[in-house]
Amino acid sequence: MRRTLAITLCAGMLGACDQIPPTAQTEHEASVPTGWTVVPAGTANLNAVSGVSEDAIWVVGDGGVIGRWNGTGLTWEKSGTKANLRGVFALSAQDAYAVGDAGTILQRAASGVWQQVGAHLTRQVLSGVWANSTRVVAVGCNGPVVLGGAAPYQVLTNTFAENLFGVTGIPGGAVTAVGALGLVLSITGTTITRTPIPSFTKLLTGATGTGPTNTYYVGQEGTVFRVDATGINLVPGCPPSALRSVSTAGATAWTVGWDGTICKISGANVTSYPYTDARWFNGVYAASATSLWVVGASGTLLHGLPRLLPQGDP
Numbered sequence: 001m002r003r004t005l006a007i008t009l010c011a012g013m014l015g016a017c018d019q020i021p022p023t024a025q026t027e028h029e030a031s032v033p034t035g036w037t038v039v040p041a042g043t044a045n046l047n048a049v050s051g052v053s054e055d056a057i058w059v060v061g062d063g064g065v066i067g068r069w070n071g072t073g074l075t076w077e078k079s080g081t082k083a084n085l086r087g088v089f090a091l092s093a094q095d096a097y098a099v100g101d102a103g104t105i106l107q108r109a110a111s112g113v114w115q116q117v118g119a120h121l122t123r124q125v126l127s128g129v130w131a132n133s134t135r136v137v138a139v140g141c142n143g144p145v146v147l148g149g150a151a152p153y154q155v156l157t158n159t160f161a162e163n164l165f166g167v168t169g170i171p172g173g174a175v176t177a178v179g180a181l182g183l184v185l186s187i188t189g190t191t192i193t194r195t196p197i198p199s200f201t202k203l204l205t206g207a208t209g210t211g212p213t214n215t216y217y218v219g220q221e222g223t224v225f226r227v228d229a230t231g232i233n234l235v236p237g238c239p240p241s242a243l244r245s246v247s248t249a250g251a252t253a254w255t256v257g258w259d260g261t262i263c264k265i266s267g268a269n270v271t272s273y274p275y276t277d278a279r280w281f282n283g284v285y286a287a288s289a290t291s292l293w294v295v296g297a298s299g300t301l302l303h304g305l306p307r308l309l310p311q312g313d314p
Contacts, residue, residue, distance in 0.1 A: 017127075017140075032302070036306070038302060040074070040299075041299040045061050045084075045282070045296075045298060046282065046299060047060060047086050047282045047295070049088065049245075049285045049294070049301075050090040050096070051090045051287060051293065054071055054288070055070055056069075056092075056093040057090070057287070058088050058090055059293075059295050060079075060085035060086075061299075063082055064080070064081040065079070066078075077114060078113075080106070081104055081106070083100045083101040083102050084101045085100035085104070086100045087099045087100070087126065088129065089129045089131050091131050094112075097129045097136055099126035099129045099138045099140070101125050102123055103126060105118045105129070105138055107136075118138075121144075122140070124140045126138045128140070128166045131149065135150065136148045137187060139164035139177045139179070140164060141164070142162075144158070145164070145177065145185075154190075156190050156192060160183060162179050162180040164177045164179035164185070165179050165180075166207040166245075167207060168209040170210070170211060170215075173212070174186045175188075176207055178204035178206070178207045179204055181202075184204070184217065202219055202220040202223055204217050204218070204220075204223070206218045206255070207246065209227070209248075212228075213227070213229060214248060214251065216246045216253045217232070218246045219243055220243075221242070222239050222243060224238055224243070224246075224253075224265060224270075226253075226265070235270060237270030237272070238265075238270060243256070243261065244258070244282050245283040246284065247286040249287070251267070252265065258281070259280075260274060261275075271308070280297035281295070291303070
């Protein structure tokens with residue numbers, strides 16, 4: 001019963017674990033509110049975004065799509081695959097990793113060439129990736145945890161075989177993966193342990209962290225958790241939609257999700273910025289306190305900063 005529930009949530013919410021591409025939505029540039037710029041990015045669903053600065057940002061999507069923003073424009077890079085790409089992590093201005101369907105793991109060299117690494121270790125959908133200079137961790141549906149980097153790639157033994165959607169880490173510290181049924185896993189070396197969240201069984205889809213007191217998990221029904229010295233604490237206030245991704249700029253976190261949801265968390269203050277149409281947002285990267293990049297269905301790529309309209313404004 002527990003396995004059936006996890007698979008149902010995964011397929012119904014995200015459409016990734018059974019390799020069903022998400023339903024495309026038609027976007028209308030005329031409805032873009034003040035503060036945002038639409039960057040033309042084709043029509044493929046964009047599923048994730050990551051960067052290290054305003055001049056080095058990657059987006060990935062269905063059909064092996066990879067785009068790189070260099071500060072002035074978006075250029076398309078050859079991924080060498082047609083697999084739907086679900087996650088991306090920028091390690092430096094030239095180095096990045098992307099993951100996707102059928103166990104796909106891609107590494108970008110400084111030359112701009114993407115190549116497959118860790119091939120044939122798993123056929124599961126990989127939905128999230130995190131890396132530093134010595135290790136790469138990819139996670140996905142039905143619980144695979146792939147570890148690589150300085151050592152040869154391997155699949156770690158994971159007894160918590162639920163769908164995993166997000167992964168984050170702190171250089172020199174543990175790596176954390178989140179997923180179905182409120183799963184939070186800590187990966188230290190090759191050991192995987194679970195950190196339970198009492199009485200919480202909802203889907204967690206995204207995670208980000210820059211330090212022990214600046215880590216966030218997001219998920220189903222507007223769920224946001226912040227990790228601090230007191231533990232994992234629920235942060236109420238975001239709309240009850242499916243949150244897909246979270247990114248931090250300093251002490252402020254931004255999360256996005258379905259139905260055009262954009263939410264800002266700054267300390268105890270939570271602000272929701274409703275979009276003017278129900279766009280399906282899949283990923284967010286906070287380049288700075290005043291610069292967000294958001295990706296979503298049907299080639300949605302937005303750059304800017306949301307603002308609250310005064311009461312009565314259209």
